[in-house]
Amino acid sequence: MAHVELKSVTKTYPNGAVAVNDLNLEIATGEFLCVLGPSGCGKSSTLRMIAGLEEISHGQILIDGQNVVGKPARERDIAMVFENYALYPHLNVFNNVAMPLVARRTDKQEINDRVTRIAEMLDITEHLEKRPGKLSGGQRQRVSLARAMIRRPAMFLMDEPLGHLEEYLRIELRREIRALHESTGGTTCYITHDQQEAAAVSDRIAVMSAGELQQVGTMHDLINKPVNRFVAEFVGETPISILEDVSFADGRLTIGDYAIGLNEQAAAACAATPPATVGIRPADFVLGDADATGLSAVAESVQPMGETAIVLCKTACGPATVLLDQVDLPSEGESVRLAVDPDNLHLFGPDGLNIMYQGS
Template sequence: MSTIQFDGVGKRYGNGAYAVRDLSFTIEDGEFMVVVGPSGCGKSTALRMTAGLEPITEGELRIGGKVVNGLSARDRDVAMVFQNYALYPHMTVAENIAFPLASRGASKDEIARRVAAAAQTLGLTEYLDRRPKALSGGQRQRVAMGRALVRDPQIFLMDEPLSNLDAKLRNQMRAEIIGLQKQQGVTTLYVTHDQTEAMTMGHRIAILRGGLLQQVGTPRELYEQPTNLFVAAFVGSPAMNLFRAEFRLTETGPELLTDGAVLRLDPGAPLPAALRAESGHRIVVGIRPEHLSFAPPGTPGLAAEMRMIEELPPEKLVHMTIGADTPMTGGGQPVDADFLTDLGMVAAAHRAPLIARLGIDTAVPDGPGVALHLDPRRLHFFRASDGAALR
């Protein structure tokens, strides 16, 4: 049983600043958990605390049910792949892979056998006598993987192992890592800042921001039911469309009021209970790009201005703006403004950008002015004050 349990784990520096705060979640035996977040969110610190390279100042960390706070890295039985691989430059590939075994006093025969097996698995057999500098990026990455899996550790830790590879090789290695993890069945904690990597690799994903855990869930849960504005905006590419509107429950049905425009929602549409309590307040509305469509002629819709069309077969991205504030420019109570900086979102008062993802053959109406149809069942609602999802 190689579970990893974070129980209120925190890292506080001498000056009182937190790198990670009150981290609590469990990684099940054999699970591939990806920790993702913008730079400086504490994901690498969390990984290093798991490895034993960074002291834990608060809470308890358990590996296989055993508290490991006081254990040094060498006694935790974990294997780690570093961002720059950290291959020993003066050793050959074989010596690099053998190092963890030799450090634990394995016999020469056993070392030779296991190094050969690991090299076989990773297609490194013909490179065993080479030094790391004579290898390509992808091969180095494989050697780092070999060093990690050669001694059957309890858990794998990976710190952005694909970030130094070019796009094509990254896709290839991504598939290889997923395959290896599945084959070995070792509990894995994988850290990345790339949400595409997180979505494609992880059984579950933990999203961190500012040292705080935002949400843990399967990729689909995060995509479809984000618990807050940050998760909603972070997961998905292009990001979820977000704009501010005033929510009103009127006799004719629910309405969203943007700058000068009223969008009437279907009276029969199922709305979250928490949203009804927000009637008369400004909220943040979100909709995924693939759920935006153009209103058929003659039907009411949200007025939008066309900006440009990006063709990316088999789909196209239609960029528009609507007369509404972004979560950042709404005035009044600012939504925790930092996260927009974290996400690199642009602020322009009273003009919220929207992107629609359409099939490449979908007809787009002429003219700069178009009307958008928003399916109320596909809308996400967030409280403006703290960004929490209204459910």
């Protein structure tokens, strides 16, 4: 179990590309933290720097208060699970799992006991004599998890461990990874680009983009309290709608032809700095017919998705995505009005990038 702290960590590659820029992040003891971001955002570099596989250009990495920069990977008391499993192809499953113990000269009898126990936990007992080449992807990742857990390290690092697996296996293994984390109580740092996965396994999520940390929080925080436009747009299963042509006067916010009365706090914030755009989550829209109050819009396409449906609308302020229950759907081409509760508005400041006010 370890407490990990990254202090202004920067990674610059020899060609000048900055993979990670001034990253400050803390992972509490026993916490399961996900680093979420699109590909190339620097999340893998971050993990590899914690692991000691990649040199750090600037800053400090503290594990339990000790700066580990410069220490080789094997002295950091970590275990890692790779996206492509990285099993030893010339060894059978037993020896793959036993490797961290063998490398540390553990007693033979103890190796046997521990491999047997962990193999049972991960349901790979029947494969112990096989080589990795004979296993399916899901089985291989189980072996790789077993290898990571055999030694009870201070910290688990997982680099998109479910990336190559099929959907049903992912959901199953997510649950197992979470359960394993709870049973070992280790600190875990988990990399993924899949927000559902991040929400399913983690305690907190750190969102990265272009080498910079955007926001750290629970999925609920990220959805309801994004700090900037990147987080607002990146997080959320159905994308947020960003509407332009926003103005503020006399305590009322006008979006196109729709005026909303704001509460005192919001009005005060808007009076200080006028908002440039407004973000509205798809589920927060209230759809009315053409003569109701709201932003006038035309339903361009209606996509039923089982219990809900996504309606893509065209408005004078830009496209809007609306999530509705599967009742009273508008027909395609129908004129509608889009209303919204003022508490659900995410107002972006003059630069259009940072949140200046959002309801609770």
